[in-house]
Amino acid sequence: MSGPPPVEPVRAGAPGTADHECDVLVVGFGCAGAAAAYEAAAAGARVIVLERAGGPGGSSALSGGEIYLGGGTALQKACGFDDTPDDMYAYLVAALGPHADTGKIRLYCDGSVEHFQWLCDLGVPFNGRLYDAPTWMPPTEDGLMWLGENAWPYNTLARPAPRGHRPAARSFAGGLLMEKLVAAARAAGARDHADTLATNLVVGDGGRVSGAVARRYGGRVVYRARRAVVLTTGGFVDSAEMLAQHAPVLLGHGKVSDGLDDGGGIRMAAALGAATRRMSAVQVALTALPALVVRGMLVNALGQRFVNEDVYPGAFSAAAVLHQPGPYWAVIDEAGYEDIPERDRWGVRPTYAAETLAELEAELGMPAGALETTIAVYNRHAEHGEDPYFHKDARWLRPLRPPFAAVDPRLGFGAGGRTDPGEATGVAGFTLGGLHTTADGEVLDQLGRPIPGLYAAGRAASGMHGEGYVSGTSLGDGTFFGRRAGRAAARRP
Amino acid sequence: MSGPPPVEPVRAGAPGTADHECDVLVVGFGCAGAAAAYEAAAAGARVIVLERAGGPGGSSALSGGEIYLGGGTALQKACGFDDTPDDMYAYLVAALGPHADTGKIRLYCDGSVEHFQWLCDLGVPFNGRLYDAPTWMPPTEDGLMWLGENAWPYNTLARPAPRGHRPAARSFAGGLLMEKLVAAARAAGARDHADTLATNLVVGDGGRVSGAVARRYGGRVVYRARRAVVLTTGGFVDSAEMLAQHAPVLLGHGKVSDGLDDGGGIRMAAALGAATRRMSAVQVALTALPALVVRGMLVNALGQRFVNEDVYPGAFSAAAVLHQPGPYWAVIDEAGYEDIPERDRWGVRPTYAAETLAELEAELGMPAGALETTIAVYNRHAEHGEDPYFHKDARWLRPLRPPFAAVDPRLGFGAGGRTDPGEATGVAGFTLGGLHTTADGEVLDQLGRPIPGLYAAGRAASGMHGEGYVSGTSLGDGTFFGRRAGRAAARRP
Numbered sequence: 008m009s010g011p012p013p014v015e016p017v018r019a020g021a022p023g024t025a026d027h028e029c030d031v032l033v034v035g036f037g038c039a040g041a042a043a044a045y046e047a048a049a050a051g052a053r054v055i056v057l058e059r060a061g062g063p064g065g066s067s068a069l070s071g072g073e074i075y076l077g078g079g080t081a082l083q084k085a086c087g088f089d090d091t092p093d094d095m096y097a098y099l100v101a102a103l104g105p106h107a108d109t110g111k112i113r114l115y116c117d118g119s120v121e122h123f124q125w126l127c128d129l130g131v132p133f134n135g136r137l138y139d140a141p142t143w144m145p146p147t148e149d150g151l152m153w154l155g156e157n158a159w160p161y162n163t164l165a166r167p168a169p170r171g172h173r174p175a176a177r178s179f180a181g182g183l184l185m186e187k188l189v190a191a192a193r194a195a196g197a198r199d200h201a202d203t204l205a206t207n208l209v210v211g212d213g214g215r216v217s218g219a220v221a222r223r224y225g226g227r228v229v230y231r232a233r234r235a236v237v238l239t240t241g242g243f244v245d246s247a248e249m250l251a252q253h254a255p256v257l258l259g260h261g262k263v264s265d266g267l268d269d270g271g272g273i274r275m276a277a278a279l280g281a282a283t284r285r286m287s288a289v290q291v292a293l294t295a296l297p298a299l300v301v302r303g304m305l306v307n308a309l310g311q312r313f314v315n316e317d318v319y320p321g322a323f324s325a326a327a328v329l330h331q332p333g334p335y336w337a338v339i340d341e342a343g344y345e346d347i348p349e350r351d352r353w354g355v356r357p358t359y360a361a362e363t364l365a366e367l368e369a370e371l372g373m374p375a376g377a378l379e380t381t382i383a384v385y386n387r388h389a390e391h392g393e394d395p396y397f398h399k400d401a402r403w404l405r406p407l408r409p410p411f412a413a414v415d416p417r418l419g420f421g422a423g424g425r426t427d428p429g430e431a432t433g434v435a436g437f438t439l440g441g442l443h444t445t446a447d448g449e450v451l452d453q454l455g456r457p458i459p460g461l462y463a464a465g466r467a468a469s470g471m472h473g474e475g476y477v478s479g480t481s482l483g484d485g486t487f488f489g490r491r492a493g494r495a496a497a498r499r500p
Numbered sequence: 501m502s503g504p505p506p507v508e509p510v511r512a513g514a515p516g517t518a519d520h521e522c523d524v525l526v527v528g529f530g531c532a533g534a535a536a537a538y539e540a541a542a543a544g545a546r547v548i549v550l551e552r553a554g555g556p557g558g559s560s561a562l563s564g565g566e567i568y569l570g571g572g573t574a575l576q577k578a579c580g581f582d583d584t585p586d587d588m589y590a591y592l593v594a595a596l597g598p599h600a601d602t603g604k605i606r607l608y609c610d611g612s613v614e615h616f617q618w619l620c621d622l623g624v625p626f627n628g629r630l631y632d633a634p635t636w637m638p639p640t641e642d643g644l645m646w647l648g649e650n651a652w653p654y655n656t657l658a659r660p661a662p663r664g665h666r667p668a669a670r671s672f673a674g675g676l677l678m679e680k681l682v683a684a685a686r687a688a689g690a691r692d693h694a695d696t697l698a699t700n701l702v703v704g705d706g707g708r709v710s711g712a713v714a715r716r717y718g719g720r721v722v723y724r725a726r727r728a729v730v731l732t733t734g735g736f737v738d739s740a741e742m743l744a745q746h747a748p749v750l751l752g753h754g755k756v757s758d759g760l761d762d763g764g765g766i767r768m769a770a771a772l773g774a775a776t777r778r779m780s781a782v783q784v785a786l787t788a789l790p791a792l793v794v795r796g797m798l799v800n801a802l803g804q805r806f807v808n809e810d811v812y813p814g815a816f817s818a819a820a821v822l823h824q825p826g827p828y829w830a831v832i833d834e835a836g837y838e839d840i841p842e843r844d845r846w847g848v849r850p851t852y853a854a855e856t857l858a859e860l861e862a863e864l865g866m867p868a869g870a871l872e873t874t875i876a877v878y879n880r881h882a883e884h885g886e887d888p889y890f891h892k893d894a895r896w897l898r899p900l901r902p903p904f905a906a907v908d909p910r911l912g913f914g915a916g917g918r919t920d921p922g923e924a925t926g927v928a929g930f931t932l933g934g935l936h937t938t939a940d941g942e943v944l945d946q947l948g949r950p951i952p953g954l955y956a957a958g959r960a961a962s963g964m965h966g967e968g969y970v971s972g973t974s975l976g977d978g979t980f981f982g983r984r985a986g987r988a989a990a991r992r993p
Binding site (some may be wrong): 105188246258284377395453 | 507508543569598599736741744745746748749751767768770771773775776778779781796802804820823867868869870877881888889936945946948949966967991
């Protein structure tokens with residue numbers, strides 16, 4: 008079979024004609040699907056989870072594993088931080104904005120302490136230690152990390168507290184998290200069918216969604232869901248066609264996914280008339296080293312600074328990729344580079360080095376005097392511990408002195424990096440837009456009315472995010488609103 | 501009746517039960533609807549056009565009236581320009597990009613000479629004179645204007661030629677254009693029903709769209725379309741709800757519309773499972789005076805330049821509003837201000853004036869030294885007729901000398917301007933995203949297959965635009981692809 012499967016809704020057959028029956032059918036066994044399946048099963052519903060891959064996990068299992076939580080979790084307290092839901096709310100509304108979903112964020116913040124406890128109860132391990140340095144991912148098994156809360160302007164909007172909660176794993180922790188979530192869903196009674204790709208929603212009387220048609224090993228399998236279908240199929244970064252229509256900024260860049268985030272669930276629901284939301288919103292990560300740029304600067308193709316480099320790395324990435332002319336450069340001096348702890352260097356070495364800024368800016372193809380001007384202004388203020396343009400914290404401000412170096416993010420991390428910057432763009436990302444849902448996961452139609460029997464959560468839905476993103480809000484939003492969707496689906500008559 | 505009308509598709513009734521029958525039903529009598537109605541009627545179809553307002557015209561009639569045309573039109577030749585479709589194509593792909601629709605642009609450029617002639621044949625008058633100065637809208641009745649073709653980087657990608665074709669009217673020419681288009685559609689045989697708001701599409705056998713249900717004076721009217729329905733209902737800038745879901749950047753800003761662009765047609769089709777495209781794309785106009793910024797500079801809240809100020813004014817507006825921290829300021833010196841011809845001043849006067857840049861930047865709330873640095877760099881290069889950062893044309897480069905002035909775009913145009921900048925944002929715009937269509941206006945479903953009997957054109961559809969915009973491409977795209985949709989609709993069996 009070639010091309011994408013048809014997505015149009017299928018009319019329900021006669022009762023008893025389905026191959027499998029359940030109360031709640033969950034489509035996709037990543038973090039949102041596991042959370043929905045757990046809660047629905049725990050509420051007494053008979054649950055089947057479909058997963059198109061050979062086993063559960065999805066993109067969640069390949070992720071860093073950070074979960075954005077706060078408001079005074081046990082882990083925060085263990086690390087000596089006294090957080091509140093209101094401070095968490097104020098931060099997230101700003102960091103996930105502009106135009107974040109304040110209603111969802113409010114619920115998320117108010118429920119965050121309980122949600123963390125739920126994860127602990129499922130056996131997800133967290134170490135009570137803070138990793139206190141700018142990074143994409145701690146090289147330790149520390150359980151808590153900053154995700155931009157202590158950087159301007161966020162530190163003026165809310166009392167800073169670190170809220171990145173990391174399962175105890177060295178580097179990528181998503182696998183460990185998913186292991187626990189999948190085990191919990193199964194223990195609660197959910198059954199799962201792997202290698203099973205849902206292709207069409209089944210619609211019964213009154214437009215109620217009552218199941219799905221799937222393909223398994225080339226065969227057609229029909230599932231009947233007596234109460235509801237929950238779509239947790241992920242985003243659409245792996246569909247070049249959907250990217251072209253909705254989020255073309257990601258075309259040509261790296262994909263942060265398991266390769267199966269093709270938007271199938273979004274399309275199945277949209278074929279029914281479901282509304283989508285913020286389909287252009289994306290997360291982007293620039294392969295720039297936080298520990299390096301925070302000690303130096305990040306500049307655009309014209310040598311201009313444009314952000315305080317101590318923000319959450321995804322925020323400086325978005326500021327660059329979505330708004331500045333590239334290529335981008337991480338610029339530092341020798342003293343700054345030497346100051347980076349070895350464990351935070353990630354194998355990054357200067358791409359260009361020069362005794363003078365005139366040499367360096369010429370190497371980088373910038374207008375003559377561009378870097379000289381930027382660094383003269385930076386140094387003039389840094390001498391007084393100030394950054395009146397972007398308000399980088401004084402802890403990181405120091406005049407930059409020769410010799411200087413520039414790092415090309417297109418070369419990637421790791422010892423030696425790539426030899427040919429043409430191989431990569433230095434950018435990878437995923438999509439944030441999706442089905443328009445209520446806080447209980449009900450999928451809405453073009454006029455904002457719930458489509459009976461249809462729920463969604465995780466990246467198949469538009470969650471808390473406006474145009475901003477913070478690490479941990481995908482797993483966080485996916486599991487939190489996945490749970491709510493699972494409970495609501497199980498409650499349906 | 502309160503709230504928006506329901507949009508879900510309605511099943512077709514028995515033959516003969518409709519209140520009105522036609523071959524092609526056009527929904528919306530703006531420029532795209534008029535063009536579609538004209539061509540369908542000229543092809544022999546019986547055509548009815550529905551218009552929710554009291555008469556035809558829509559947002560098109562309130563517009564400036566510029567139509568982006570080229571490739572060697574008679575008007576270009578009369579003004580001494582030797583343009584080609586390929587140069588026009590190269591410009592539009594860049595100016596309407598990134599991610600513009602190259603297939604639609606190719607057709608548009610190849611058909612542009614004929615399209616201009618068609619407008620002339622309908623009686624739209626154009627004067628064979630070029631208005632050769634940067635402006636939002638010429639204060640004359642000159643028929644041709646530049647729309648960024650002669651600015652960097654576009655002048656390096658294609659041989660520049662002015663392509664803004666303006667009907668002969670002083671200031672806003674959209675009314676004159678619509679008068680001619682409406683008269684032509686009626687003369688060709690199309691009938692139109694005013695005060696008639698289409699609320700639902702009617703769907704017959706095999707999912708074929710076969711009409712629409714409308715409201716007129718509180719009553720329900722059913723239209724049967726034997727061949728096709730063409731949606732030319734405009735964009736969605738007047739729906740705060742749709743803006744929040746898809747293009748929140750426009751929330752709170754001024755709307756460029758007739759107040760009725762509420763996305764109704766997009767929602768009716770989406771309720772059927774139609775695909776949308778680029779729903780976040782917008783046009784924005786900043787109330788900054790092109791004649792002033794081109795002689796000085798446009799800076800962001802930090803006093804940084806970010807664009808060559810001789811681009812199409814919508815391009816400097818987008819560069820500011822979509823990518824730079826505001827507020828924005830037009831900065832000029834006394835000599836530059838005095839150099840602006842009176843007719844290009846539009847009543848704009850300096851908001852702040854100062855003998856030194858230190859005073860001025862303090863007035864504007866910028867970091868100390870911000871404007872001083874920017875203008876020192878600018879002047880250093882301008883002395884040599886160069887702008888290595890943004891490549892503004894040498895014609896406009898001159899060192900800026902005291903005394904200086906800054907203009908706040910939030911104050912608007914016109915003598916005196918607004919007294920309170922809080923009254924307005926200085927930004928107005930409209931939406932560019934809409935239904936995903938083929939070049940013949942067929943509306944596509946979630947898998948890119950045409951929905952039988954359903955067409956769309958104008959701002960209800962996603963047209964040639966990627967993330968960029970140029971004046972004249974709404975009326976141009978709307979009439980050009982409206983004609984194609986009308987012809988294709990009339991051809992259906």
